Amino acid sequence: MVQKIAGLITFAMALVLAASGAHGQADSAGSSVSTNEISSDGKGIYQQMCQACHMADAKGAVGAGASIPALAGNANLSEKGFLVKMLLDGRGGMPGFSDALSEKQIAAVATYVRSHYNSYSGPVTEADVKQFVKPKDPPSPE
Amino acid sequence: MTEDNQLKRRDLLSMIGMFGGSIALYNAMTALGHAEESRFSSPINLSGAPKGKSVVILGAGLAGLVAAYELKKAGYRVQVLEYQDRAGGRCYSVRGGDKIVEIGGTTQVCEFAPGNYLNPGPWRIPHHHRALLHYCKALGVELEPFIQYNQNCFVHNSRGFGGKPQRYKELAVDFKGHTSELLSKALKAGALDQNVSKEDKEKLVEALREWGLLNADLSYASSLRVSTQRGYNRAPGGGPEGAPTPSKINSLSDVLSSGVWTQMSFYFNYVMQTTMFQPKGGMDMIGKAFAKQLPREVRLNTKVTRIAQDASGVTINWSDAKNGQAGVSKADFCLNTIPLPVLSQLDIQVGPAMKAAISAVPFSPQVKIGLEMRRRFWEDNYAIYGGHSFTDQPIQLISYPNNNMHKSGPAVLLGAFASNANGLLLAGMTPAERIESALRQGSVFHPAEYRKEFMNGVSFAWSRMPWILGCTSRWTDASRSEHYKNLTAMDGRIVLAGEHASYYGGWMEGSLLSALDAIARIHERAVAA
Numbered sequence: 001m002v003q004k005i006a007g008l009i010t011f012a013m014a015l016v017l018a019a020s021g022a023h024g025q026a027d028s029a030g031s032s033v034s035t036n037e038i039s040s041d042g043k044g045i046y047q048q049m050c051q052a053c054h055m056a057d058a059k060g061a062v063g064a065g066a067s068i069p070a071l072a073g074n075a076n077l078s079e080k081g082f083l084v085k086m087l088l089d090g091r092g093g094m095p096g097f098s099d100a101l102s103e104k105q106i107a108a109v110a111t112y113v114r115s116h117y118n119s120y121s122g123p124v125t126e127a128d129v130k131q132f133v134k135p136k137d138p139p140s141p142e
Numbered sequence: 143m144t145e146d147n148q149l150k151r152r153d154l155l156s157m158i159g160m161f162g163g164s165i166a167l168y169n170a171m172t173a174l175g176h177a178e179e180s181r182f183s184s185p186i187n188l189s190g191a192p193k194g195k196s197v198v199i200l201g202a203g204l205a206g207l208v209a210a211y212e213l214k215k216a217g218y219r220v221q222v223l224e225y226q227d228r229a230g231g232r233c234y235s236v237r238g239g240d241k242i243v244e245i246g247g248t249t250q251v252c253e254f255a256p257g258n259y260l261n262p263g264p265w266r267i268p269h270h271h272r273a274l275l276h277y278c279k280a281l282g283v284e285l286e287p288f289i290q291y292n293q294n295c296f297v298h299n300s301r302g303f304g305g306k307p308q309r310y311k312e313l314a315v316d317f318k319g320h321t322s323e324l325l326s327k328a329l330k331a332g333a334l335d336q337n338v339s340k341e342d343k344e345k346l347v348e349a350l351r352e353w354g355l356l357n358a359d360l361s362y363a364s365s366l367r368v369s370t371q372r373g374y375n376r377a378p379g380g381g382p383e384g385a386p387t388p389s390k391i392n393s394l395s396d397v398l399s400s401g402v403w404t405q406m407s408f409y410f411n412y413v414m415q416t417t418m419f420q421p422k423g424g425m426d427m428i429g430k431a432f433a434k435q436l437p438r439e440v441r442l443n444t445k446v447t448r449i450a451q452d453a454s455g456v457t458i459n460w461s462d463a464k465n466g467q468a469g470v471s472k473a474d475f476c477l478n479t480i481p482l483p484v485l486s487q488l489d490i491q492v493g494p495a496m497k498a499a500i501s502a503v504p505f506s507p508q509v510k511i512g513l514e515m516r517r518r519f520w521e522d523n524y525a526i527y528g529g530h531s532f533t534d535q536p537i538q539l540i541s542y543p544n545n546n547m548h549k550s551g552p553a554v555l556l557g558a559f560a561s562n563a564n565g566l567l568l569a570g571m572t573p574a575e576r577i578e579s580a581l582r583q584g585s586v587f588h589p590a591e592y593r594k595e596f597m598n599g600v601s602f603a604w605s606r607m608p609w610i611l612g613c614t615s616r617w618t619d620a621s622r623s624e625h626y627k628n629l630t631a632m633d634g635r636i637v638l639a640g641e642h643a644s645y646y647g648g649w650m651e652g653s654l655l656s657a658l659d660a661i662a663r664i665h666e667r668a669v670a671a
Contacts, residue, residue, distance in 0.1 A: 025504070026614050027264065029530075029538035029559040030408035035300050036564050052258025052507055052569035060244035063608035064225045064445060066487035068245065092612050093483030095504035100563060107363050133467045 038105060042112025045105055049097065050113070055070040058117040066093070079086035080124050084132050096133045182273035182651075184638040185280075186658050186664045188216035195668045197661075198223065198458050198471045200449070202440050203231020204650050205639040205657035207432035208277065209477050210439050213661055218668075219469055222440040223460055225609050229427025229440050231479075231612070232263035233650060236512065236600055237424070244606035246323035248572050253514070253598040257546075258554045260512030261425040262602035263613070264650050265556075266290065269417045271651035273658065274428075278421070283432035288418040289544045290408050299534050302399030303392075307531065307587050312392065313402035315355070315372035319362035320394040322354020330360065364391045392604020403531050413649065420544060428650070444469075449476065450492040451635045475664045477657070479640040481505065483611035492633040499629035502621045503642055505612020507565035507605040511537070511556035511580045514598050519591040520555075521547060535583040550598050552597060558586050565613075569603035576601040615642035630656075632663055 004059035039045050047056075053068050054060055077083050087106050090096035097106065103126045110124035197213050199206045202224035210220045222229075236242065238254040254260075266288045267274055278285055293314065296307035326347045328334055338346060351360060355368045362368070369375070369388045376387040407413055421427040433440060447468075448459035456476040461468050481487065486501045520526040520542050528544040537558035546553065557580035560568050570575050577599040585592040604613035617626070630643045639653070639660040646652030 012150075024394065026616075027266065028508070028561045028648075030405065030411075030414070030532065034536065034538075034564060035534050036567055038563060047570055049563065049566050050570075052566040052603065053611070055246050056570070061606075063245050063486050063611050066484040066611060085559070090504050092486040092501045093504055095506075095616060 038101065040105060040108065042108040042110075043116070045101070045109040046112055046116075048079065049100070050109065053094070058113065068093075071113050074118060077114055077118055078120055080110065080122075080128050081112070081132060083114065084124060084129050088129070088132055089134070103133065150410040157666045161470070181655055182658075186212055186662060188212060188218075188661065190669055191217040191665065192668055192671070193217070194219065195475075196220070196473040197475045197477055197664060198456060198473035199477045199479070200446055200458065201225075201231065201481075201640070202229035202429075202433070202442075203417065203640065203653060204233050204429065204432070205479040205643075205653040205660075206231075206477065207429060207436065207440075208654050209479075209639065209657040209661045210436050211432055212658070213664075214436065214439060216665070219473075220436075220439050221473070222436065223444040223458065223471065224440055224442050225445050225463065227441070227442050227463075228429075229433035229436075230426050232613075233425055233429040234263055235259040235424030235426040236602065242600060242602060243608070244610045245611070246575065246606070247362055250600050252393060252512075252600045254512070254554055254600075255514065255552045258426040258514060258552060260510065260554060260556070260600060260602065261420070262435065262510045262512075262604075264425055265420060267419040267650070268413050268415065269419070270412075271649065274438070274651050274653040275419075277432070277654065278419075278428060281428075281435070283427050283431045284422045285419040286422050286545060288420040289528025289542070290414065290416050290418045290530075292526065292542075294524075294526055294541075295529045296531040297400055297402050297405055298532065298586050299400050301534070302401065303396060305586070307533075308392075308400055309373070310404075310405060312372045312389070313397055313400050314406050316362075316397045317402050317406065319354045319356070319368065319391065320397060322350040323356055324394075325364040325493070326350040326354070326356065326360045345611070362391065364388050393478065396562070399532070422545070438482060445583055446480065446488065448623055449478065449488065449492075450635065451476070451491050456635050465510055474635065474668065476636045477664065478636055478638050479653075481612070481640065482615060482642050484609070485638075490636075492636055495628040496631070496633045496636075496638075499601065499625035500638075502625045503615050503617060503629070505604070505610065505642075506561060506614050506616045506648075507569055507603070508613035509558060509560045509565045509568040509576070509601060509603045511558035511568075511576055511601045513555045513577070513596060514552050514600060515555060515591075515595040516552055516597055517550065517595055518543075518547075518553050519588060519595055523591065524588070531587050533583065535586070535587065536560055536567050537580055537583045538564055540584050540587060555584075557581075557599060558601075565603075565605070569605050570602070573601050575602075614648035615640075617647060628662075632660075632667070637663060639652050 039048055054071050058070060058072040060068040087110060088096055088098045106129045107124045107126050114120040171299060196219040199210050199222040202222045206222050207229060212221050213220045235251050237259045238252055238256060240252045242250045280311055293311035295310050297310050298307040316331055329343050329347050354362055355371060356362055366386060366388045368391060373387045373389055375389045378384060378386040443463040444460045445463050446458055446460050450457045455472055455474050458471040482503050483505050526542055527547050528542050530539045530541045532539045538560050541556035543553050558568060581593055581596060605611060629638055637660045639657040641647050641652035644652035644656040646655060
């Protein structure tokens with residue numbers, strides 16, 4: 001019983017910690033729980049995560065003196081590593097997705113973008129992704 | 143962060159669903175490490191400005207506007223270059239007749255009735271955002287309460303209560319009651335004797351008994367006393383049959399399945415505590431009030447193409463978005479508030495450290511959706527006046543209007559406020575698909591009325607706004623420690639400002655504090671020269 005209670009308290013505290021920070025600074029809705037499960041399939045991931053910016057046809061778009069790069073017919077993507085690094089770490093306006101997507105999902109969406117919107121052969125594998133995953137931050141004294 | 147946090151995060155991921163949990167903790171880490179109050183104590187004093195000195199300001203959002211307002215007042219010559227056809231930036235409201243044009247050309251025309259609006263960006267002002275409140279007062283922007291905390295709203299979790307929304311007050315009171323029972327019983331049983339002194343233990347048990355509305359035997363059970371907080375089965379009435387009857391409490395398991403602690407905790411946030419405000423008539427009243435003070439200083443429809451500097455001054459090349467005419471603005475200093483996703487692609491003459499910082503901060507992809515309904519059924523049928531009903535679906539919440547209560551005629555609900563993966567999901571849809579998603583998901587709260595009373599709606603997908611390509615800056619601990627100082631340091635005659643150059647990202651207060659800090663440094667340089 002005692003153990004069960006202690007466990008429950010720890011469980012509740014862990015969740016409260018997460019919840020309290022989910023909107024700690026920037027204004028946001030304030031829910032840390034979501035039914036929005038990310039697809040495991042490359043096409044599904046593209047639709048859920050990528051086309052918000054790169055558009056459904058992967059042709060990107062132009063804004064105020066800035067553009068969102070086209071992924072379709074993109075010579076940079078011939079190199080798997082370029083795409084994988086971009087997905088993991090982001091650059092400029094593009095966020096990194098290493099927290100949001102698993103290595104398997106990154107491999108799936110990279111394969112989809114390279115084959116569907118380009119004609120680069122050969123899948124991007126989880127092993128390809130692993131090569132570029134940065135080690136997590138070492139423990140900090142705070 | 144610490145290994146301990148990493149482990150907790152992994153546990154969380156499996157417990158509460160993947161993306162939300164990961165982002166939640168990610169934000170928790172950033173937020174907990176950097177909690178900051180507003181630094182605004184009194185209006186800025188830029189006395190002794192040298193005669194004839196000039197500042198060119200890029201961007202007429204709140205940072206650019208407050209800088210122009212204060213610099214002009216101090217005697218500087220100022221010019222503000224703005225890409226859009228309006229001042230105010232993200233401090234904006236969408237009304238009937240307004241067009242929302244996205245990258246790729248998708249265009250929505252808002253059909254709201256006169257007086258109705260959606261605040262697609264900032265929508266609530268904490269009582270401690272003193273800089274913003276100061277300027278609202280000084281510029282005559284009338285404020286009204288923003289109903290932040292409403293216990294009568296709903297909490298919906300698709301994994302709890304068979305997917306049926308529950309009133310916040312019932313869940314919150316039950317959560318408090320059950321946890322109080324467990325903790326007080328654990329204390330009584332001596333389970334925590336190593337952690338609590340005998341004296342504190344007695345006090346704590348007594349506190350939990352009162353706080354949790356527990357019985358003499360420390361149990362939490364349905365009663366009229368508990369109903370005074372969570373509501374009644376039959377409410378108190380008049381006459382012979384006026385006696386109330388108690389409501390039935392939910393079991394601990396059911397309460398846990400609702401995840402209500404997320405909302406309970408949300409309201410504890412420093413930036414989410416009452417009192418909160420909104421400008422009467424729409425958030426854009428603030429930007430408009432600033433712009434009114436700068437009738438000749440703001441040049442709209444002006445797209446900056448190059449930002450250069452040398453020992454004698456700054457040179458800004460631009461083109462007029464209406465007629466294509468090219469122009470040049472020269473000044474002694476430049477205050478640059480262009481959002482980083484755009485600035486990172488512009489030709490700007492600054493050192494490598496600032497350049498790297500400009501490219502290191504992505505912006506988040508929030509989506510808001512406004513739904514105009516024929517009548518205020520949430521007031522008439524549910525006794526909900528303002529506040530938020532939360533859901534674990536991608537829309538994340540619906541929020542009820544804070545003004546015109548009890549009026550007849552159409553009113554606008556906030557039908558979605560989606561961030562992170564939820565924002566990307568909705569932004570990737572067509573406007574019609576977004577509205578359909580918002581109606582389908584929001585219907586869980588008001589199934590009989592939601593579609594029936596719906597008239598029209600608009601969606602605002604920040605990642606698709608051509609002038610910003612995102613909503614708010616997203617710093618991490620790592621990017622903050624590597625780049626923040628370089629982003630905010632003055633580079634020659636150029637200094638950046640905006641919410642992205644503050645520790646108050648995503649709040650108007652951050653834009654103002656950042657701009658005030660930046661112009662103080664410009665002033666210091668100008669006086670010293």
